Amino acid sequence: MRFFFHPAYVAPLPDGHSFPMSKYETTREALTRAGVLFEEPAIATREMLIRVHAEAYADAVIAAGVPKEIERRIGFPVTPAVSLRSRLSVGGTWAAARAALADGFAANVAGGSHHAMPDGGAGYCVLNDLAVTAAGLLAEGLVQRLLILDLDVHQGDGTAVCLAGWPAAFTFSLHAERNFPVRKARSGRDVELADGMADAEYLDVLAAELPGLFDVARPQIVLVQAGVDPHVDDRLGRLALTDAGLQARDRMVREACLRAGVPFAVTLGGGYDRDVVRLGERHAASLLSLAGHYVAAE
């Protein structure tokens, strides 16, 4: 079972910035306590990026020369360190997908940057690792069809737009209707949830959706965006899942993939608890549940 992490996933941001960059490190620490070992991914190449990103934007990210207007939409400056982390994060999702095809499961302890659009990042997302990986798998003939299962509390709008020209990549997004982005894109299937939804109702919705997604997409791999921001304590979520509910969600996804006999690769996704140690434990528990390790929720 392979987990991908790189020390450069944690890039310095301006003082007092609200994005919890240190969560990648606290997640790695929590996974280490559970006995997980890590491999470092290779950096994503320009050729990979421009399958879904505009060449001018990919070049701007690589050169750490992203226009201010786009940096404002992203929410932080694309410094050389952020450029490196963004490209490594794409490399991590790509590596996890390749490893999952071989082993059945793998995870990137970053990624899930689902708001990044072809010609510019948005919402803390610089490059769309899910879309780049999906396009790469299809372009290189490693799979003929795939499913992106986006369980972050926000819609995977960038992924839907980036993959609009790739019909063999089926995008699914389960998100809070009234959350960011205000203007939603159109995924292969979108399910919008009411504010304040808690464990039981959420799990009922997911359980009802999963079989049909496998029937329609007939995927040869599933790329999971396992954001933990549907949690009740999340600053940016609008739902009310508990830790136990998130882990039940993740076990349900695992069981659906196993039942269908389809390998799955997991990305970290969103999570904005003020307590970054607790947030790291939450992300770690999510990844471990997807990996098939039961973690007792408090």
Ligand SMILES: [Zn+2]
């Ligand atoms: Zn999110």
